[in-house]
Amino acid sequence: MANRVRGDIQGLRAVAVLTVIAAHAGIPGLTGGYVGVDVFFVVSGYLISRLLFAEVERTGRLSLAGFWARRARRILPAATLVTVVTLAASLVYLSLVDARQVVTDAGWATAFAANLHFAADGVDYFAQDQGPSPLQHYWSLSVEEQFYLVWPLLLAAVVLTARGERRRTPLPRRDLAVVLAVATVASFTWSVVQTGSDPVAAYFSTLTRAWELGLGALTALVAPRLVRALSPRALALLTGAGLAAIAVACLTFTTATPFPGSAAALPVVGTALVLLAGAGRHEPTPNRWLGLQPLRTVGDWSYSLYLWHWPVLVLAERHLGRSLTGLETASALLATFALAGATYTFVETPFRTGRPARVLTVPRAVALYPACVALVAVACTGSWWWTEWRGGELGHDPAVTVGEYGAPPGADRTVALVRASVLAARDHRPVPSDLTPDVLSLRDSVADVGDCDYTDFPDTRDLCPRGNPDGERTLVVTGDSHARAWIPAFEEIARHDGWKAYYLVKPQCTAARVTVGDLEEGKPWADCDEFHDWVLQQVADLDPDLVVVASSPPVNGVWVDGNHLLEEGAVSRVLTAGYDELFDRLTDLAPHVALIRDVPKSPEDPATCLTTGDPDLGDCLFRPLDRSRTLGAVPVRRARAHGVEVTDPTRWLCWDGSCPIVVGSTITYRDVDHLTTEYAATLAEPLGRDLGLWSR
Structure with missing residues (x-):
């Protein structure tokens, strides 16, 4: 040869x-x-x-x-x-x-x-x-x-x-x-x-x-x-x-x-x-x-x-x-x-x-x-x-406290601490030395869904009762990964008041009854459409006392009649119809339906601002992105039109138009738009009270 x-x-x-x-x-x-x-x-x-x-x-x-x-x-x-x-x-x-x-x-x-x-x-x-x-x-x-x-x-x-x-x-x-x-x-x-x-x-x-x-x-x-x-x-x-x-x-x-x-x-x-x-x-x-x-x-x-x-x-x-x-x-x-x-x-x-x-x-x-x-x-x-040493708890910089900045009249302690954290960031205070979660493990702060990880849907169709599995009242939380981020709060609520909880959440699958674009290829995502139908069937079978919807706008646009729509106005119109259909169906299936407004979206990954150079709290203060606010308002309007209760968590994350990445000494976001499990857990009581679930 x-x-x-x-x-x-x-x-x-x-x-x-x-x-x-x-x-x-x-x-x-x-x-x-x-x-x-x-x-x-x-x-x-x-x-x-x-x-x-x-x-x-x-x-x-x-x-x-x-x-x-x-x-x-x-x-x-x-x-x-x-x-x-x-x-x-x-x-x-x-x-x-x-x-x-x-x-x-x-x-x-x-x-x-x-x-x-x-x-x-x-x-x-x-x-x-x-x-x-x-x-x-x-x-x-x-x-x-x-x-x-x-x-x-x-x-x-x-x-x-x-x-x-x-x-x-x-x-x-x-x-x-x-x-x-x-x-x-x-x-x-x-x-x-x-x-x-x-x-x-x-x-x-x-x-x-x-x-x-x-x-x-x-x-x-x-x-x-x-x-x-x-x-x-x-x-x-x-x-x-x-x-x-x-x-x-x-x-x-x-x-x-x-x-x-x-x-x-x-x-x-x-x-x-x-x-x-x-x-x-x-x-x-x-x-x-x-x-x-x-x-x-x-x-x-x-x-x-x-x-x-x-x-x-x-x-x-x-x-x-x-x-x-x-x-x-x-x-x-x-x-x-x-x-x-x-x-x-x-x-x-x-x-x-x-x-x-x-x-x-x-x-x-x-x-x-x-x-x-x-x-x-x-x-x-x-x-x-080197990363362990640089990202370790060096120094003795304290957490932000309400006592340093005072609380506005009538504000609860969560809102007061957010306000204090914004003021501390505007003062360019040092980042607290003892952060929760540890900044180097921030990527791992993802809520546990146990055996019911519907990322694999339709392969996974099990139901996993959480909270108090023997509870007489049933709670269903549904939506995408933003609903999943609230699971630590709902686990605390369910255990506190004896609710049986089901978390029917699938990442990227917006809760609205719309066809979203697949994240990798942008093509219509049939698995998400099927998940929507499956969730409604489970709600009908479970006959829950409360259904809570939490969802972000579609990551990769929506599909209508073979057209892939990405422009904000077009997506907003499709979402309006999709949420109308969702709330019509849910209010027929459950006596109490609630919506958690989507959390503000940051323009920068918190891991970047917290671990690059020599940051202070001011480096991680952000104003929410306009697109997320605009599209996040769509389900709020449709929920109110259908008599669905709305909880707005913005006050637990932002004050005076600014949002701190660190509240007290707790990191609020794991990435640009998902709550850390640790911060979500701290919001159990205010969220429970807002939904009428937290008894004294």
Whole structure:
């Protein structure tokens, strides 16, 4: 099997990395540039398999240790360098909470399981507002390495099985073709199925991406013989068609395109055609163009470019708290190329062909992985310790008290403490040293729903009586994640007065009888529509004494007659009708229905303002976003029109138009619009009294 150096492959790598970088940098016209990752998968499957096949043909065997040693020298040094530098940069440019999350991400990335980790994060609604991890792009590296853990073993098994047969070559081509074809078709089929049912998991899954590497391997297997039957003109047409397929995907695909699924076939097959066409003795002209020196240089740097571009862009954006300007983006890209060039020259090349490569013989190269793990572990431990120290209860700054600022006449103690906290923030008082919850665990302050987590609805349809399970009166709380945030308060209320409570809450599923846009793709969310119907059926069956509705406006707009509406006025009109229908139905099913107005929304994540730089309380004082106030008023108007009782919690969160993130010494929000479980619990009595549930 010919193993000549092919400049067109380096050019193809350049195309792949440049399209990925362009898409991530927001360069207009390349919304589908993310398919460059798929191009990489096919190229990688082709090159690695070509080397493996050549080894079997040459020696009659396959050295697994040798293969993994080569992978270690190729992948680990640069990946480890970028991981460690990103950890250090996160301590400088991110909040302590976010920097701590990067420590966790680094561990998954180093274990080559980042795709599993980020798939789990992708379906976590409560992680949606945190922004992407600067190490998120390691998911593709994890997919590759998981594939290369299994593929050489499978190849070795096929070779050993066929060894007893009389063959002209030790490489069992026919057997391998069958195995690769079956595996590739199976993986592609699963990719189509899972993309339709669980697109986030499908995007990161090795099982849905394996066919892309498998097609590259199959191309490497059949190319030497297949290209002999094709004329130079036919080979040129193959390259042209392949490049056109990649270009169409880059130019027409968007983030709304279901992916990978069947859509991935366009860039993947296109890449395979380019690789196939260039495998013959006569290189077609388009392939020679791909081998031009500038593209070959970028192709040489492609691995380092891919590693560096994402953390550079993400850290810059998250540090500034906004999208980058054109000049800032250009500066970030220049920094990316400078870092990539240096990494290729001083890290990649020495470990492949220089003195480190000569020193790291097979046994030593295999030991390179535990050495890199140890290095990242030291960096992670140092980062974790630093965040623990900086985010710890340093100093003796006291909590805000009513006594310092006095209470207005007639105000209850909760309102008085909110007022005092606003005045303290306006005075730029230091943040209290002893915060509740601990600021470093703020992300974890999510109300417990036990076994009845309707995030998984329709798979989960159980009913879980809470509060006092033996209570004679029944309470139902329904809505989205904002209703869930009130659960700690209702648990206290239910236990205090002997109510049996049911929490029929589903994150992102607005309570109004409207069709909302799915958070990931924006398409109509059928599961939410079904949940609405299911909730009404449960209310009818439970015959509760009280139903409480709490909900935020739809996160990703609403759908009406096939139209996706995002504009505030249009959404408001649809919500009006949706709440009218909801309250009509609920008031027929329960003797007492109440609405908790949605909480004010902050423009900034509290973890950012509380753990960046040297903040005081004034840095975390905010005015509610106008859109949340406007849309939050819609259910209030419709509730009052239907005679539904309304409780407005704004007075427990804001005073004089300003909202403090810290009230007394308790952090009010876990993110921009969800109450912490700790603060919600402190509101049990005022909320209970407002709803007429709290007896003396």
